Amino acid sequence: xxxxxxxxxxxxxxxxxxxxxxxxxxxxxxxxxxxxxxxxxxxxxxxxxxxxxxxxxxxxxxxxxxxxxxxxxxxxxxxxxxxxxxxxxxxxxxxxxxxxxxxxxxxxxxxxxxxxxxxxxxxxxxxxxxxxxxxxxxxxxxxxxxxxxxxxxxxxxxxxxxxxxxxxxxxxxxxxxxxxxxxxxxxxxxxxxxxxxxxxxxxxxxxxxxxxxxxxxxxxxxxxxxxxxxxxxxxxxxxxxxxxxxxxxxxxxxxxxxxxxxxxxxxxxxxxxxxxxxxxxxx
Amino acid sequence: xxxxxxxxxxxxxxxxxxxxxxxxxxxxxxxxxxxxxxxxxxxxxxxxxxxxxxxxxxxxxxxxxxxxxxxxxxxxxxxxxxxxxxxxxxxxxxxxxxxxxxxxxxxxxxxxxxxxxxxxxxxxxxxxxxxxxxxxxxxxxxxxxxxxxxxxxxxxxxxxxxxxxxxxxxxxxxxxxxxxxxxxxxxxxxxxxxxxxxxxxxxxxxxxxxxxxxxxxxxxxxxxxxxxxxxxxxxxxxxxxxxxxx
Ligand SMILES: Cc1cc2nc3c(=O)[nH]c(=O)nc-3n(C[C@H](O)[C@H](O)[C@H](O)COP(=O)(O)OP(=O)(O)OC[C@H]3O[C@@H](n4cnc5c(N)ncnc54)[C@H](O)[C@@H]3O)c2cc1C
Ligand SMILES: Cc1cc2nc3c(=O)[nH]c(=O)nc-3n(C[C@H](O)[C@H](O)[C@H](O)COP(=O)(O)O)c2cc1C
Ligand code: FES
Numbered sequence: 001x002x003x004x005x006x007x008x009x010x011x012x013x014x015x016x017x018x019x020x021x022x023x024x025x026x027x028x029x030x031x032x033x034x035x036x037x038x039x040x041x042x043x044x045x046x047x048x049x050x051x052x053x054x055x056x057x058x059x060x061x062x063x064x065x066x067x068x069x070x071x072x073x074x075x076x077x078x079x080x081x082x083x084x085x086x087x088x089x090x091x092x093x094x095x096x097x098x099x100x101x102x103x104x105x106x107x108x109x110x111x112x113x114x115x116x117x118x119x120x121x122x123x124x125x126x127x128x129x130x131x132x133x134x135x136x137x138x139x140x141x142x143x144x145x146x147x148x149x150x151x152x153x154x155x156x157x158x159x160x161x162x163x164x165x166x167x168x169x170x171x172x173x174x175x176x177x178x179x180x181x182x183x184x185x186x187x188x189x190x191x192x193x194x195x196x197x198x199x200x201x202x203x204x205x206x207x208x209x210x211x212x213x214x215x216x217x218x219x220x221x222x223x224x225x226x227x228x229x230x231x232x233x234x235x236x237x238x239x240x241x242x243x244x245x246x247x248x249x250x251x252x253x254x255x256x257x258x259x260x261x262x263x264x265x266x267x268x269x270x271x272x273x274x275x276x277x278x279x280x281x282x283x
Numbered sequence: 284x285x286x287x288x289x290x291x292x293x294x295x296x297x298x299x300x301x302x303x304x305x306x307x308x309x310x311x312x313x314x315x316x317x318x319x320x321x322x323x324x325x326x327x328x329x330x331x332x333x334x335x336x337x338x339x340x341x342x343x344x345x346x347x348x349x350x351x352x353x354x355x356x357x358x359x360x361x362x363x364x365x366x367x368x369x370x371x372x373x374x375x376x377x378x379x380x381x382x383x384x385x386x387x388x389x390x391x392x393x394x395x396x397x398x399x400x401x402x403x404x405x406x407x408x409x410x411x412x413x414x415x416x417x418x419x420x421x422x423x424x425x426x427x428x429x430x431x432x433x434x435x436x437x438x439x440x441x442x443x444x445x446x447x448x449x450x451x452x453x454x455x456x457x458x459x460x461x462x463x464x465x466x467x468x469x470x471x472x473x474x475x476x477x478x479x480x481x482x483x484x485x486x487x488x489x490x491x492x493x494x495x496x497x498x499x500x501x502x503x504x505x506x507x508x509x510x511x512x513x514x515x516x517x518x519x520x521x522x523x524x525x526x527x528x529x
Contacts, residue, residue, distance in 0.1 A: 025499030025517060029378070030294040043502075051512045058495050058503035064340060065495055069502045072512065208505075216340060268496035269333055269342050269373070272294045 001283075005260045006186025006237045008122045008160040010038040011093055012283040013250070014274045017241050017264030018098040018124065018164070019043045019069065024083075026271070027090045036274025039093035041262065042084075044100040044126045045110060049075035053209025059197035064216025064243070065265050066197045068207035071100055071129060071136075076110050084119045094121035096162070099153075100129060100136050108152045115157035123159055125149065125184075128166030128191035130213040140166050143178035150182025162239065164188035167219075167226045173233035186237040188262075189226040193219050216265040217243045224256055231257025245273070247280040292377060292498075293320045296342070299332070301369025307357060307431070309424035313367060314355040315347075317374070323347055323354060324377025326384070326406035327466070327489050327521040331375040331497040332356070337366040342373065344494045344516070346402045348431070349409065357402050357428060378497045379520050382407065382464055382487055389414040393460045394435065395447055395475055397421075400466030400489060401428050407464065408435035417454065419447040419467065448474055455482040463524070465489065476524030486524030490515050 002011050016034065018041045023033040034040045052072025059066040074083060087095055097120045101107035107125065114120040127140030127149065139145040150163055163179035165172055167190040176187055192213025197206035205212070223242025231238055240258025244250060245266040253261050266273055299321065303314040317323070321330070324347070333342035345356045345367070358367055382403075386392075389411045396404050397419030404416055418429040418440040429440040441447050447467075454460060455478065465475040466489035479486035492504040492515035504515040508526050518526075 019502070020500055022499040029292045029498055032294060035294055052502060052505060054512065055505040055507075056493060057505050058493055058501065060340065062338070062340065067495075067501070067503060072502055072505075265341075265495075268501055269331075269340075270296060271375070271496075271498060271500075272296075275294075 003259060004237075005239060006122070006160045006162055006184070008094060008096070008186075010260060012038045012278065013254070013260045013281070014278060014283075015039055015096070015239065015260055015262040016041055016267065016274070017262040018126065020264040020267055023087055023091055030271065033087075033090040034092055035272060036276070036278050037093065038260070039096060039121070040087065040091040041096045041124060042087070042098050043073055044071050044098040044129065045076055045079045046071055046073055046100050046102075047076050047106040047110060049073065049078065053207065053211070055208050056206060057208065059206045061197070061214060061216070061218065064214050064218035065268070066195055066212050066214055067192065068209045068212045070209050070211075076113065080113055080117055084117060088119035095119060096122040096124050098124045098126050098164070100126045102136075104149055104152055107149055108156050111153045111156040115159060120159065122162060123153070123157060124162040124164050124188055125153055126164050126191070128164050130166065130168060130192060130194045130211055137166055137168070140175060141169050143174045146175050147178040147182040150179050150184050154183030160185045162186045162188050164191055165226065165230065166191045166194075167222045168194040172226050173229045176230035176234050176236070180234045180236055184236065186239060187230050187234065188239045188241070189230050190219070190223050190242045193222055215243070217245060219243045220249060224252060227253055227258050228256040247277055250277060250281060292375070295320070296331070296333070296373040296375040297321050299372045299374040301372060302353070304368065308427040309360055309422065310357050310428055311360055312355050312357050312431075313369070314350070314353055315372065317354055321374050322377060323349060325381030326403050327381030328377040328379050329497070329520060330377060331494070332367055333373045334366050334369065335371070335373055339366050341495050342375065342497070343367070344497055346399060348402050349406050357399065357431070375497065379516050380518070380522075382489070382521050384410065386462060387411055387464070391459065391461045393417070393451075393454055393463050395451055395463055395465040395467070397447060397467035397471055399491070400468065401431070403466045403489060404435060405431060415454070417441070417447050417450050419443065419445075419471070447471070448478060451475065451478055455479070455484055460484055462486070465524075467491075473527045476527040479524050480528050487521050488524045488527060489521045490519045
């Protein structure tokens, strides 16, 4: 039974979380680009190519993972010309392109170009990455900026437009309402939660690039609250994510308002998880 | 590097049963039985291992060793690796690119390894008996790790702070070697690659990095290759040494 999330049709409820799955490598290694997933969400695309943050980029945490990856990627031009067409040949289901930027203009230009690209089925504005110095999270931390960016992106595309929110804000419902006022079709809750790892010997950040975000089981209660608060505040469709590992986690998020659910960190230890959960959910 | 890198790995994880463990100085050799869907892979490839009942949230990269009588891996007793005691482990692999052994011979290839990098050498020693190995270890109670490398002509292991770079310089100065295969932690790989380049000798270096997934999903395993940050689990762990000194 197919579902609709923010005007995007999906064969079932499970997706990957942006930045946690490389469909090209999965195809090469496992022979399946997005096993068990109803579509594919790309890693956040930025205007220019980025090497990402210096190592170390990850640190263990008792019930999750800390990361400071810093949005490495080929940049907009190479993404549109090479990667996106390749993804379209291997991925099952629609492709949702995650867009990041360091200014409103950068976001809008990428959205305009995706609007013309036949391989892009929906657009997810990442206004919530905690690991880069400007743009992204500084926009998603402010209701006015979020509304302005969403409205500008809305003008640039008729494709389904999602806005991915951070729980590291004073009131996520306010930001959700701003995204709705700007014309978002759906919300994606939540990105990693701002967090830090300290090197026990140097007493400085464990990460090469500072910043840091927590994901995995530790943030599931945060995700539950965010989905509930955003659903109550806007009534918009929501893709829920944050620490989803089991059938119960999926059902909990759906029961507070999520229409689809994305898997992130849990895929690192079990790349077959979406397939297993689909079976358990009877989908 | 090797053709095996393109071979498909079964979508897992699957189960490896711990069938025994032996002290190896300050280390432990854990013996495992792989299920039929997980292969050992090529020398230099790795597996992600996790004890689902243990305290580690994510799996860790580990180099499996082909022993005379089975398969195992070596862990440091002092680290959280003790969590990999079993009785059952989740295992995913083989992953990453291994060594290209097409030009390897006992006469003209030199092995250099330190720390857990030593665990990849028995597989190469098995294919090319009496190949010479220069081994580096952090402390003397890790010496048994160096002696695990059966069939390899072993120099006296260098115990830190003695560096493996000195005997490497001397060996390459003889002109007897055309290729170096190296595996080891931290800055060792780049140091070996630089020495090899200075002597006009080809090198393949197995790198190490903390990894969250092992299959390209997280971008957490950044290492400097070709002068920029790349994923150790995809570009490597084994890379052409020239790419570390570019
Ligand atoms: C290809 C490959 C093959 C490998 N093969 C093996 C193998 O065969 N056997 C094996 O044992 N390992 C192997 N490793 C390494 C292994 O996966 C682990 O990364 C390694 O053992 C470190 O684990 P740890 O528990 O000591 O450290 P971790 O807990 O992962 O931390 C890394 C280091 O940081 C320190 N640390 C942890 N937390 C903090 C903090 N908050 N502040 C400051 N310092 C901190 C730890 O003491 C440790 O020294 C391999 C790695 C790779 C990439
Ligand atoms: C290693 C890593 C990289 C990530 N990269 C991105 C990214 O590029 N864009 C984005 O919007 N979110 C990114 N995220 C956040 C995830 O998409 C997700 O929102 C978050 O991890 C919470 O879900 P989880 O607990 O299931 O992982 C990343 C998360 C991790 C762990
Ligand atoms: S370990 Fe995840 S990308 Fe290399």
